[in-house]
Each structure stands twice: as C-alpha cells, then as structure tokens.
Amino acid sequence: MHTLYAAANPLEAEILRAYLAEHGIRAQLLGAGLWSGLGELPADNWPRLMLDDDSQLAPARELLRRYEHRRHAGASWVCACGERSPVHFEICWSCGHERPA
Template sequence: MHTIYAAADPIEAEILRSYLAQHGIAARVFGAALWGGRGDLPLDAWPRLVVDDQRDVEPARELLRRYEHRRHAQASWLCGCGERSPVHFEICWACGLERPTGP
C-alpha cells in the first residue's frame, strides 16, 4: 500500500477516492473512522488515500495536484445559460451543463 494523500476530512477523502476512480485508479480511504477522535487520541487522525499498485502512485499524485490547483483557484467559468460557476465545478451549478473545454 502506498499513501498518496492526507485529506482534510472524511468527506474530502471520499470525494477524492471517487475522483481517482473516475480516472481508472483504485484507491481506498484509511483512517476515516478515527476522525471523531481528533484531539482525544494521541495519533495522526487524518483520513488518507492509499493505492495498492505502485504504477498508480504517480498518476494519482498528478491528478491530486490538479485537484489542489483547481481547489485553490479563484477563477470561474461562464456557462451558456449565463451563470458563473467556480472553476473546480465540472458542471454548471444552475443548469447542469458541462463546463466548456475551450478557452
């Protein structure tokens, strides 16, 4: 097993597990059950993503770098319906259309 990411919370860990799965990378979440013990237990209670296959480590880390970049970007995109959505949204929050791929 190879730890590739320490998530902020169990929800983010599951979102990222699903994100990797959409790109063909099988990952598992470890430590999510310890989340409630933060502060009370003398251990690292951050949920973490792990992959079993060494070949998936670098592709997964690259996808997670992209996720981090988009998460911190303040940019938005304009949908055909006229609404603006944060750049990390894949679909328009108002109408559900996919984000355009061009500039």
Template sequence: MSDEWLTVYYAANPLEAQLLKGLLETQQITVRMTDNGMVGGIGELPADAIETPLKVQAEQYEQARKILTNYEQDRQLEITCPHCQETNFSNFEVCWQCGKDLA
C-alpha cells in the same frame, strides 16, 4: 498490477477523502481508504488527527498525483459571489452562503 500500495494523499477529513476517492475512481484508479474513527472528535482533536490517507497501487501513483495536484490548484482559486459578496472556491457552482448561482 502489483501488490504495492502507496499513500498518494492525506485528505483533511473523511468527507474530503470520500470525494477524492470518487474523483480518482472515475479515472479508473483503484483507491484504498482507511476509515477514521476519530471523526467524532472534530473540534476537540488536533486537525491532523482526522486526516485520512488515500492509497493507490504503485503503477497508478503518478496518474493519481496529477489528478490530485489539479484538485489542489482548483481548490485554491477563489471567486466572490456576485449576490452576497462571500468568498467561495472556484470549483463551487453555487454560493455556500446564499445558495445562488456563482455564474
């Protein structure tokens, strides 16, 4: 493997970055993530101040982009909870509002 690392994604915040790091690592992709010390400023700082870059080795970049593109597409699909009518992302199994199954 080379020593070249490329930024593959800017997560909205450190929590999303951790989630995506784990997702990529399950596919044997090595990920570097920079800690973002600005988390305490959520709500007071511009949104891009808490973005957290994820980096992968150059030879794993294309594979990582495919996985992250699927993540972005899945995240954009929405479903309505049959119990409380709240909108949820399609990758949720339980409604964030009422806690009941979305199935």
C-alpha cells in the same frame, strides 16, 4: 500500498476517492473512523487515501494537484449557456454541461 493523500476530513477523502475512481484509479480510504478522535488520541488521525496499484502514483498525483489548484483558486469559468460557475465545479450548475478543457 502507497499513502497518496492525507485529507482534511472523511468527507474530503471520500470525494477524492470517487474523483480518482472516475479516472480509473482505485484507492482505499483508511483512518476515517479515527478522525473523530483527532486531538484526543496521540496519533496521526487524518483520513488517508491509499492506492491499490502503486503504478498509478504519477497520474493520481497529477489529478490531486489539479484538485488542490481548483480548491485554492477563487476563479470561475463561463459555460456555453452564459452562466458562471466556481472553478471547482466540473459541470455547469445551470444547464449540466461539462466544463470545457
């Protein structure tokens, strides 16, 4: 298995695992239980996403690159209903329509 991503915390790791799963990429979350010992244990305790199938490395990295870009962008998008949503929202907070490509 290949370490794909070291998340900031277990919540972010689980969100990303689900995000990848929505796109047909299976990954496991390892080390989430060790995260609580961060700073106390002499080890690298970041929660990690591990790919089940290393042949999916390229598409997984591309999805995570997009996630990082949205995470750090302060931009927003405008839905067809006219409401503005943060760029990291996949659907409109107001009407539930998907963000345009």
